[in-house]
Amino acid sequence: MVRRMPHNLVITIPPASPSSRQPAPSTTSWRSGGGRRGFLRLFPWIVGCTIVLWIFVLRADRPPLRDFTALPHRPIDGHKPRPYHPPYKGAGLSPTATWAERAKTVRSSFLHALNGYQTRADGYDELLPTSGGRTNNLDGWSLTLVDSLDTMWIMGNRDMFRESIGKIVAIDYLLPKEEYSRFYEVVSHHLGGLLSAYALSGEPVLLTRADDLAKLLLPAFNTTSGLPAVGINTSSGALSMMGQESVSWANILSNQMEFKYLAHITGRVEYFNKTENVMRKMFETTTPTGMFPTMWDLDKGVPLNAHYSAGEKSHSALHYLLKQWVMTARTDRRSLDLYLKSISYIINNLLYITRKRQLLYVTDIIDGELTHRLEHLSCSLPGLLALGVHTLGISLPLRERELHLWAAQGLAYTCWVTYTDQSSGLGPEEVQMEAWLDEEGEPMGRWMSHFEEWEKSGKKGNGPPGTKQSEETVPAVTEREYVPLKPWYLLRPELVESFYMLWKSTKNSIWRDRGWTIFEAIERHTKTEYGYAGILQVDQTPTPMKDEMPSYFLAETLKYLYLLCHNDDLIPLNGWVFNSKGHPLPVFEWSSWEIKRHGMAL
Numbered sequence: 001m002v003r004r005m006p007h008n009l010v011i012t013i014p015p016a017s018p019s020s021r022q023p024a025p026s027t028t029s030w031r032s033g034g035g036r037r038g039f040l041r042l043f044p045w046i047v048g049c050t051i052v053l054w055i056f057v058l059r060a061d062r063p064p065l066r067d068f069t070a071l072p073h074r075p076i077d078g079h080k081p082r083p084y085h086p087p088y089k090g091a092g093l094s095p096t097a098t099w100a101e102r103a104k105t106v107r108s109s110f111l112h113a114l115n116g117y118q119t120r121a122d123g124y125d126e127l128l129p130t131s132g133g134r135t136n137n138l139d140g141w142s143l144t145l146v147d148s149l150d151t152m153w154i155m156g157n158r159d160m161f162r163e164s165i166g167k168i169v170a171i172d173y174l175l176p177k178e179e180y181s182r183f184y185e186v187v188s189h190h191l192g193g194l195l196s197a198y199a200l201s202g203e204p205v206l207l208t209r210a211d212d213l214a215k216l217l218l219p220a221f222n223t224t225s226g227l228p229a230v231g232i233n234t235s236s237g238a239l240s241m242m243g244q245e246s247v248s249w250a251n252i253l254s255n256q257m258e259f260k261y262l263a264h265i266t267g268r269v270e271y272f273n274k275t276e277n278v279m280r281k282m283f284e285t286t287t288p289t290g291m292f293p294t295m296w297d298l299d300k301g302v303p304l305n306a307h308y309s310a311g312e313k314s315h316s317a318l319h320y321l322l323k324q325w326v327m328t329a330r331t332d333r334r335s336l337d338l339y340l341k342s343i344s345y346i347i348n349n350l351l352y353i354t355r356k357r358q359l360l361y362v363t364d365i366i367d368g369e370l371t372h373r374l375e376h377l378s379c380s381l382p383g384l385l386a387l388g389v390h391t392l393g394i395s396l397p398l399r400e401r402e403l404h405l406w407a408a409q410g411l412a413y414t415c416w417v418t419y420t421d422q423s424s425g426l427g428p429e430e431v432q433m434e435a436w437l438d439e440e441g442e443p444m445g446r447w448m449s450h451f452e453e454w455e456k457s458g459k460k461g462n463g464p465p466g467t468k469q470s471e472e473t474v475p476a477v478t479e480r481e482y483v484p485l486k487p488w489y490l491l492r493p494e495l496v497e498s499f500y501m502l503w504k505s506t507k508n509s510i511w512r513d514r515g516w517t518i519f520e521a522i523e524r525h526t527k528t529e530y531g532y533a534g535i536l537q538v539d540q541t542p543t544p545m546k547d548e549m550p551s552y553f554l555a556e557t558l559k560y561l562y563l564l565c566h567n568d569d570l571i572p573l574n575g576w577v578f579n580s581k582g583h584p585l586p587v588f589e590w591s592s593w594e595i596k597r598h599g600m601a602l
Contacts, residue, residue: 102516103565107155109523109532110558113549114152114160116530117144123167129531129549138189139181141171146190147555149197149206150583154570155562161201168194169205173213173234180231180240183220184251188316188581189551191217191258196583199261207265214262214271221274225301227252227281246295246304250580252278253317256324256335257579264588272598283334289349290341292317309364310346311375316580318342319384326391326577329589331602343385347407351447353466354481355436357474359417360410360447360466363433370443372433373485376492379415379427382408383498390505390573403451405506410447410467412502415495416514420473421480422538425521427495429486469510477539488546490534491526493556493582500560504573515564522557556582 113127121127121134125143128135137143145164152161175181191213198206219237220228230247231240241247256275263271281301287293293303294313310318321339325332350362352372362378364371385408389401396404419427436445447466454464462468474480496515503511525543526532532553534546559582563570576584595602 099512099565099567102519103562103567106519106558106562106565107157109519109527110148110151110155110554110562111157112527113531113554113558114144114148116528117148117549117554120530126551127531127549128547129528129533130545130547132530133547138185139175139179141173141190142167143189144549144551144554146193147551147581147583149193150200151554151559151562153197153200154559161197165203165205168209171209173216175234177233177236177238180233180238180242181217182242183217183228183230183232184254186213186217187255187258188579188583189555191262192579192581192583192585193555195258195261196579196585199586200584210262211266211268214259218270218274221277224299225281225297226274226277227296227298227301228255228278229298241298247298248313249292249294249296250313250316252296253282253320254580256320257327257577257585260324261327261585261588264590264594269597276598279335282338289345291345292342305366306368307364307366308345308350310350310362310378310381311364312377315377315380319380319580322384322388322391323577323579326387327585327587329587330391331590333602339388343388343404346381347403348448351407351411351466352433352443352445353436353447353450354434354445356479357417357481358465358468359414359433359481360407361414361433362411370435372435373430374414374418374433374482375430376415376427376490377494379411380494380497382412382415383494383501385411386498386501386505387573390501406451406464406467407447408498408502409463409469409506412495412498412511413467413469415498417473418482418484419495419518419521420471421475423475423541424489424525424535424538424543425517426489426525426535426538428484428538429488429490429492430484431482432485434481434483484538487538488534488536489526489538490546490548491522491532491550491553491557493552493560496557496560496564497578497582500564501573503564504569512564515561519561519565552581 116129116132117127120132121144123142124134125136125138125140126134127144145167149161149164149168152158152164191210194206194210194213197203198210216234216237217232220232220239222237223229223239227247228251229239229241230244230251231242232238233240256279259271259275263269263275282292285292285302287303289308291308292314293305294307294309295304296302297304308314318339321335321342325336325339330336346362350365351360352363352370353360361372361374362381363373385404389396389405389408392401394401415427418431419425422428435443438444450465454460477483496518499511499515499518502508503515522532525535525541526545528545531549534548534550535543536546537543571578571584575587577587578584590598590600590602594600
């Protein structure tokens with residue numbers, strides 16, 4: 001039989017015959033022979049396809065726990081955190097598994113605090129952790145939520161992070177005409193928090209909200225001197241001193257990182273110009289000490305007093321001098337020079353040791369008189385010194401490098417002692433150190449004098465005076481060589497921040513161990529049903545609690561403790577830099593057109 005196909009194609013079909021028929025397919029079950037072998041051959045493919053579907057379909061909305069590489073913007077010039085397991089080795093280092101469990105425990109504490117806030121104080125600034133109440137103490141813009149955003153991301157709470165974005169979008173930054181926002185606090189908490197969360201996640205709406213807020217805050221620079229005012233009304237742009245006669249050095253300088261990073265990623269020249277005017281004022285101002293005093297005249301733009309400190313009114317300004325140099329890929333040399341001059345003055349004039357325990361501390365000088373007071377806020381200085389040594393490296397002369405690191409370790413140890421001497425294991429807000437005086441009442445404890453004598457003697461022992469690391473505590477109040485002036489602990493981050501910086505820069509596990517000890521004390525004495533509360537008497541257990549949970553506890557204290565415990569280098573110090581409220585911002589490099597447009601003198 002012949003069939004004709006298109007194009008004259010001929011196909012010949014042979015006649016059917018019994019001998020030419022193919023055997024019928026076997027009806028034998030797959031369980032009994034060749035079918036089983038076929039199934040076994042297909043089984044790996046079935047499993048593989050199932051796994052692929054699970055990864056790409058079922059988990060599509062759940063990004064990896066710490067994937068910092070998939071950022072949709074490119075302002076970071078490649079300096080993104082890349083998780084890795086550095087080969088930390090050293091005596092006393094806990095096993096990796098132990099530290100991993102500790103990091104999880106810190107994360108659980110963060111979730112306990114945040115859940116308490118979201119349950120009892122959602123939409124308000126802060127939770128009242130003992131009563132379960134809520135309060136607005138900084139404009140009512142969900143302060144704790146904003147401060148917690150980057151901590152959520154870093155700890156891997158991505159679903160919670162995404163759920164929070166809708167609340168961020170709903171914040172109304174316009175204040176009633178009779179109210180004023182504290183410029184410094186809003187910049188460091190809100191603007192810094194939004195920018196950090198954006199840099200980590202790449203969520204565009206966070207940049208939009210940061211830009212919205214920055215535009216409203218920009219009139220704060222519209223003063224006679226160009227230095228930012230204390231308070232601003234975000235609706236009218238009206239300025240206020242908020243009851244102050246002058247403005248602190250910290251207030252006028254602690255905005256450089258936030259506005260300059262925002263200028264870089266938005267291209268808005270006004271953000272750069274306003275903050276750079278402040279730096280020009282710093283460059284033009286000369287002081288007899290090389291360091292700037294604590295208070296300034298806002299109208300004239302000049303220093304008002306002769307009070308030099310590393311404490312409340314100055315500490316964040318010191319940080320920003322170094323950190324804006326780090327953040328701009330180490331190009332802002334003039335800011336670095338101001339930092340080095342300030343640190344030189346502090347080391348030579350503000351560092352003292354006690355007579356017996358040789359506790360190294362940083363004090364204030366007011367009109368030439370030493371106060372011998374140590375603030376908890378000053379406990380961030382050792383971390384700053386460690387960061388400086390880490391980032392400057394061999395560009396810092398060897399003697400200065402060693403000097404800065406010795407000072408950092410000695411200061412951190414003294415702050416640690418003020419914790420471990422207390423029955424609660426938590427440190428006071430401020431202490432009065434026992435001055436080392438001679439028979440005529442002249443100070444004998446100037447650290448640099450003792451350091452230079454140690455150098456001349458051939459550097460005997462394990463280090464200069466004031467740097468000995470001991471685990472001994474002194475329970476007897478009369479033998480401690482200090483007295484608490486403010487005996488409360490307010491969940492502050494400064495010491496654990498310094499421990500984190502020292503751990504990363506020296507790899508000495510003693511700082512990690514001490515940080516964990518502080519965390520255990522926090523768990524033991526400050527945890528409540530709803531969150532965590534400060535305590536009123538650090539040397540009394542049990543102690544009355546203060547019904548406050550500051551937002552910085554989630555933004556800084558728990559973040560630094562988590563990073564200290566985590567075995568991955570989640571936020572590398574060479575690629576990110578923390579603002580004054582613990583919000584990491586990425587290192588970037590000004591492009592050639594930005595340098596030209598802004599008229600930068602690099």
